[in-house]
Amino acid sequence: MADRPDAAAAAPRMVKCPQCGQPALWAPDNRWRPFCSERCRQIDLGAWASDQYRVAGSEPAGDSDPGAEGAA
Incomplete structure (x- = not known):
């Protein structure tokens, strides 16, 4: 076999x-x-x-309404 670079790696x-x-x-080379x-x-x-977009996951317990603690 001849030693040559893999064509897929060079492309x-x-x-x-x-x-x-x-x-x-x-x-x-592609900045973006x-x-x-x-x-x-x-x-x-x-x-x-x-x-x-949102990352899948469940909300932690107690964080459903952050403004509810001070409202009375």
């Missing part, structure tokens, strides 16, 4: 942008990885900031 890896679905380069552009990155950040 740039392309992934789907989670925001728009366009191809995005998965490499340190995993997004294709700064615009898609900012849209995603805005969605997190406006609570459009």
Whole structure:
């Protein structure tokens, strides 16, 4: 067998942008990885900031109404 670099390792890896679905380069050169552009990155950040996305989990007991303690 000849010693040659693996073709898959040498080829740039392309992934789907989670925001728009366009191809995005998965490499340190892509400043917005995993997004294709700064615009898609900012849209995603805005969605997190406006609570459009949430991490799955249950609320701790007693935290259902934080203002209820002082209201009487």
